[in-house]
Amino acid sequence: MVEKEPIKASEIDTKFKYEITKMHGGEKLMRCFQCGTCTSDCPVARFSETYRPRQIIRMTQLGLKERVLNSDTLWLCASCFTCTDRCPQGVEVASVIRVLRNLAAEKGIVPRVFKEQVSSVLDSGYAYKIPELRMKKRESLGLPPLPKGNPESICKTLRGLGFLKHLEKQGE
Amino acid sequence: MTSYALFLGCTIPARQPHYEASARKALPQLGIELVDLDNMTCCAPPPLQSIDLETSLSIAAYNICLAEEADLNMITLCTGCFESLAMANTMLKQNEKLKARVNQILSSAGKEFKGNKEVKHYLQVLTQDVGLDRLKKSVTKDLSSLKVASFSGCHLLRPSALLKFDDPERPHVFDELIEALGAKSIWYRNKLKCCGGLLRGYADDVALAIAREKIVNTTKAGADCIVTLCPFCFLTLDLGQMLIKSAFHEEYNIPVLHYAELLGLALGIEPKELALDFHKIRLDKLLSEIR
Numbered sequence: 248m249v250e251k252e253p254i255k256a257s258e259i260d261t262k263f264k265y266e267i268t269k270m271h272g273g274e275k276l277m278r279c280f281q282c283g284t285c286t287s288d289c290p291v292a293r294f295s296e297t298y299r300p301r302q303i304i305r306m307t308q309l310g311l312k313e314r315v316l317n318s319d320t321l322w323l324c325a326s327c328f329t330c331t332d333r334c335p336q337g338v339e340v341a342s343v344i345r346v347l348r349n350l351a352a353e354k355g356i357v358p359r360v361f362k363e364q365v366s367s368v369l370d371s372g373y374a375y376k377i378p379e380l381r382m383k384k385r386e387s388l389g390l391p392p393l394p395k396g397n398p399e400s401i402c403k404t405l406r407g408l409g410f411l412k413h414l415e416k417q418g419e
Numbered sequence: 420m421t422s423y424a425l426f427l428g429c430t431i432p433a434r435q436p437h438y439e440a441s442a443r444k445a446l447p448q449l450g451i452e453l454v455d456l457d458n459m460t461c462c463a464p465p466p467l468q469s470i471d472l473e474t475s476l477s478i479a480a481y482n483i484c485l486a487e488e489a490d491l492n493m494i495t496l497c498t499g500c501f502e503s504l505a506m507a508n509t510m511l512k513q514n515e516k517l518k519a520r521v522n523q524i525l526s527s528a529g530k531e532f533k534g535n536k537e538v539k540h541y542l543q544v545l546t547q548d549v550g551l552d553r554l555k556k557s558v559t560k561d562l563s564s565l566k567v568a569s570f571s572g573c574h575l576l577r578p579s580a581l582l583k584f585d586d587p588e589r590p591h592v593f594d595e596l597i598e599a600l601g602a603k604s605i606w607y608r609n610k611l612k613c614c615g616g617l618l619r620g621y622a623d624d625v626a627l628a629i630a631r632e633k634i635v636n637t638t639k640a641g642a643d644c645i646v647t648l649c650p651f652c653f654l655t656l657d658l659g660q661m662l663i664k665s666a667f668h669e670e671y672n673i674p675v676l677h678y679a680e681l682l683g684l685a686l687g688i689e690p691k692e693l694a695l696d697f698h699k700i701r702l703d704k705l706l707s708e709i710r
Contacts, residue, residue: 290613326465327613328577348469360620372460373429
């Protein structure tokens with residue numbers, strides 16, 4: 248992440264914050280007064296040298312759009328929602344991060360492991376494919392056959408919507 | 420019998436048949452019937468919500484529609500599935516505009532989300548439908564020598580405004596359900612902190628450092644085992660101990676069990692029936708303490 252680079256006025260997109268506050272979960276972005284409860288309670292920040300939710304929120308408020316959307320640390324949130332639950336200003340921190348990820352994804356910025364889950368859902372209806380061997384093991388345990396999966400209608404719907412067409416376009 | 424539409428998800432059937440077997444064997448003994456419905460799909464967990472929220476809500480709603488059509492409330496084993504589905508269910512019930520957009524997406528799959536069913540985690544079902552008293556009376560084995568480090572995982576409790584499961588800062592439901600089986604639920608440092616499971620595959624070193632702390636803290640507190648609810652927490656802490664061994668050269672061997680497995684054992688179901696040999700960390704010593 249490049250947060251140590253001094254901020255240039257030309258980087259600032261003053262309208263960025265309004266993009267966020269009109270999206271579901273981003274509404275309360277501007278209430279943040281930088282107390283740092285989110286970072287100090289974050290289970291990931293304790294073990295990561297770069298991931299700081301407070302910084303992401305401040306950069307977003309300031310309009311550092313390109314920095315935020317291109318940042319590797321954006322994808323380090325483990326979605327535990329502790330920050331959202333504990334924010335004294337009611338900022339849904341984890342949801343703001345989700346909103347930012349949605350915007351990054353629109354630009355085709357998505358880490359490989361996330362892409363794999365998406366393609367798995369598009370192909371099979373499940374985020375993790377169930378191996379053939381495991382199916383046999385299930386039978387030997389006396390477990391009932393899995394309900395008919397592979398729900399073609401939803402897969403087709405998602406493809407029809409162009410769910411993540413950009414993911415397929417964009418190489419790693 | 421109270422019937423629920425079972426939402427299995429994908430991690431449990433793909434990797435943890437022991438969890439499924441335990442739930443399928445234990446819950447009916449307590450009057451909970453699990454009904455399998457065809458065409459269930461992914462729950463659209465946080466990694467998918469990260470890509471596109473509205474599409475993810477539509478996938479979650481698609482599953483809830485299947486339960487609505489069958490006129491059943493839904494029960495989940497995986498806390499990840501619980502979070503995705505319960506969150507979607509609440510959000511769509513609360514927000515007419517969002518519901519209309521999701522229904523527009525779902526109409527091309529021939530579905531309509533009505534919002535007349537509940538999504539429950541099986542702990543809620545045990546508390547609300549079975550009750551602690553009946554649970555206590557159903558126990559046939561003596562678990563009183565076990566010190567249990569409960570670990571509910573994040574998505575049972577948070578985001579609390581949408582899930583409304585328990586007090587997220589001082590939760591008690593899970594511990595009461597453990598103690599109802601006769602075991603002792605103990606406190607340990609950072610009990611409520613995340614296991615880091617969702618970072619696996621993206622930042623493995625961070626994920627493993629977080630998991631290691633959980634293993635160290637439960638071991639220091641003198642726990643005989645960790646009891647989990649979420650297949651990711653389980654994976655992170657059970658298989659995780661193998662990874663900790665090779666990365667940190669430390670060996671802990673603390674058994675990890677899902678609550679449904681502990682429940683099955685307490686009800687007197689044979690370990691073999693519960694498929695406990697799927698665990699990476701051996702349970703022999705623990706099982707010898709259950710009489």
